[in-house]
Amino acid sequence: MKRRTAQSTAYHNIDWLLLACILVMLSFGLLMVLSAGSVVGERDFHDKYYFFKKQFAFVSLGLVIMCICIYFPRKIINSVHYLAISVTVFLLLLTLTPLGIDVNGASRWLPFFGFSLQPMEFARIALVLYLSYFLSTHQHLGRTFSKGVIPPFAITGILCLLLLLQPDFGAAIILLAILFFLCLAGGTRFIYLALSFSMMTTLAVSLIMNSPYRMRRLLAFIDPFKDAQGTGYQLVQSFYALAEGSFLGVGMGNGRQKLLYLPEAHNDFIVSVIGEELGLLGITIMMSLFMIIFARCYKIVIGQKELRDKLTSFGLSLIIALGATLNLAVIMGMVPPKGVAIPFLSYGGSSMIATMICVGLILNYSRTTALEEKPNTVSGKTTNPAMQKLNKEYA
Template sequence: MKTRLKNIDYVLVSAILVLCVFGLVMVYSSSYTLATMRHDNGQYFFDRQLTFFILGLIVFVISIFISLKTLAKMSPILVGFSILLLLLVLTPQFGLERNFSQRWLNLAGFVFQPSEMIKIFMIIYFSAFYARRKPYFDDFWYGVFPPLAVLSVVVTAILLQPDLGTATHLLMICGLIILFSGVRGKHIFMLGSIATALFVIMAIAQPYRMERISSFFNTFEDIGDTGYQLVNSYVSIATGGFLGNGLGNSIQKLGYLPEAHTDFIMAVIIEELGVIGIIVVIGAYSVILYRGVMIAKQVEPLYYKLLALGITMQITTQALINLGAVTGLLPITGIPLPFISYGGTSLVIMLVASGILVNVSGRRPLQDV
């Protein structure tokens, strides 16, 4: 235990906590007006986020000391349980609809998103499976295919909510784990081709998805409808300038920018804090990316390597997708900014995943730290 504590990557821990605390400040700033209008309490969203942050810290510490071998053994059960929750989301008795999507589950008054939960369980499952089956990668059906069948079920359930953004992100994470595991190049090419074709089919299958893609390429053609959110994000970013307008002084959050405290919180950060806000956010994510990759290089066996890389990619690719949407470099997907956007499920699950990554860091040889 003492050796584990010495080996823990405290730089990584610091970057995670910086993002969480910074997120609390920005959730308060970006949601105060909305909270006052909707709930007659300016601290409504902040108080809820703070509660989930405290809960997240508890599971973060637990995750640091949990047995990774036990997680590997339990991963099929955890994935199966999560699939059951994803199916319950689709039922009128338990599923909650918000913004024309049924992604939330209400169990005894506790509301959460199973699609966020299953990401970490799939990372554990994929990492454990491909580490164990590496000697059999030449046999596609035995060494590669089984987790893909499970992934297809999970992605289908998420698409039925519907949630193309989360489904795409999960496919991306699992695909990267397969790539890092050393699966044969011909299999990677085949799976990549199938995934690309499926993505195109999913993107054009629903009119609202085509509208998002169309607004991505033609943002200013309909600024009152499909382009409204992104145009107001542009305004928020542009008015922030180099130094920003000061913490709490965003204009766009006063009803102009939809989802100012959730998916588009980065636009408010730039408007209020300018380059300083960008440096804090991008710098912290860069630290997580660098430390995560270094941890993966320093640990053995392959299961630990894949687990570290999978969680690192989960955090950083989600950040890239969100930042790309806010700046107009990628289509809007509804994916939150890790550790920063308002959302209890996302924050707690990210802290669980981060705790596991820190757990892996504690298993590095002492001389490599």
């Protein structure tokens, strides 16, 4: 008699190591926002603790939302994909109306109970939920173009179009990256992805070539010191901060670039402040924490039994990974500046809440893993203790 194996799902505690790393990152982020935002807070609001107090409120709210997401019923999570996409499209449309808050020529925010809500941050989560649903429930169509490729690309295209109208070119690129990697993981034929990638690249180049502002940012990225007081100013100041920090840094709170030299020091370029004040050692510790977080996320993804759960947890992890990777690439001058906040560290309510939703859902998925059931060759009963306990609970 051949021994056959089957799989079932066991429920257990959350991934405590992942949670511990995230709490450390949040605490570290609060300290750096206090350091990096004190000068701007004093100048604009006469309160050097202004950004720290707001960030503390965002983190506290985010932790509450994370706890809710951890124990949110999986059935509800798997049923809100269309609602999430609809609400996201509605909010993105609102940013294009007089209700949208215009900052530096871009209308990306909405007023929300005294705060500014950025729908783009939540569009990524909505897209992951939809793509995970579509790719898992339409596996038989994944190798056909008209029914397996066009629908997810069309939904992503609508979201990208609304983002480009704001305009927010960088956010649209991130959505396309999420689409590409999820379709790749979901079994879409590579030839379709290659053709689509070529078309999207051509469109992106066209948009850059026909936009003087984007062309200036691209040229500044290629040679930021050529216009160090203009379009290359942010990158140049970021390089100065990283160079000044050397190995051990100048000390917490002693950085000079945050003294109104480095724009967005408490937000998009907070890693530059970390590099200056804590040096290469601080950057290394930060990146090590990110590596542990990504490793735990990977373990959670491969531990899921259902394809939809795998894709959803992978997509949510991808949101965090893309944010961290692109932000680090920007401050080191490896890609053009895109205004991408680094998860857990950068100041910002919408980005913090969206990140904590991702974390909460990932920890939700960490509570389930696929167990291999090995039936006894004689009695046919399982010999896996965890499976025996699970069978008794559901008996």
